[in-house]
Amino acid sequence: MIIVISGLHxxxxxxxxxxxxxxxxxxxxxxxxxxxxxxQEKNMSLEEFSLYVENHxxxxxxxxxxxxxxxxxxxxxxxxxxxxxxxxxxxxxxxxLTCPLKTRIMRIVExxxxxxxxxxxxxxxxxxxxxxxxKELYNIDLNNESVKKELYDIIIDTESLxxxxxxxxxxxxLKKKN
Numbered sequence: 001m002i003i004v005i006s007g008l009h010x011x012x013x014x015x016x017x018x019x020x021x022x023x024x025x026x027x028x029x030x031x032x033x034x035x036x037x038x039x040q041e042k043n044m045s046l047e048e049f050s051l052y053v054e055n056h057x058x059x060x061x062x063x064x065x066x067x068x069x070x071x072x073x074x075x076x077x078x079x080x081x082x083x084x085x086x087x088x089x090x091x092x093x094x095x096x097l098t099c100p101l102k103t104r105i106m107r108i109v110e111x112x113x114x115x116x117x118x119x120x121x122x123x124x125x126x127x128x129x130x131x132x133x134x135k136e137l138y139n140i141d142l143n144n145e146s147v148k149k150e151l152y153d154i155i156i157d158t159e160s161l162x163x164x165x166x167x168x169x170x171x172x173x174l175k176k177k178n
Contacts, residue, residue: 001026001089002076003174004083007097009123010104012158016166017079017095021165024174029070031063031080038063047122050129060133081130084138087115093177094149095170096152099159111124153177 003026005017014030021028034090038059039049053059067080071087078087084094099107101123106120134140141147148155154173 001091002071002074002078004071004078004091004094006084006089006095006152007099007158008081008104008108011097011099012107012163012166013079013097013162016158016170017077019163019167021077023171026101027073027076029067029076029078029080031067031078031083033079034063034066042152043124047125050126054129054133057133057137060137077098081142082134082138085138088151093154093174094152096148096155097166098106098155103159109135120161136163137173154175 001024003020003024005013005020007013009032013031017030018028020026036046039046042049042052044052064082064086065085067078067086070076070078070101071090077171078091080086084091084096088094101120105116105123108114108123109116112119132141134142150151154170156166156169161169
């Protein structure tokens, strides 16, 4: 079974992905974590690295190729913004998590023990950079709602749901699908 969890920063992809992997006894891969590790290796902040990647498309391609490679394995949860697009014909289930910006930033602030304004600025810069890069590299528009509705098996707004409620929804959908 190959399950993809996509969504913008702070929607809960990693939290849900890890819990789902644990619950289903599947492996877990996070493209965002790989991105953060590369930024750290280059001694750059996420903002700096996002701007750097704009001029080095080979980094996105390398990370996206890793997603595709992991997608060829079985029994894995893949946490990736582009996972639904990259693995649309491979994944058994494609999940999109959504959430309003303010709530996403509050979650990121709590996770990173940071300040709201700094995380807001960083997230807006990163998301703009990603939106532009994905459109340029793959002709993917992450804002196209009709494509999202067509592509994803389930779309969950995580704003007012607990982690357990989100997990329960996903497990229920998986049960229906199987």
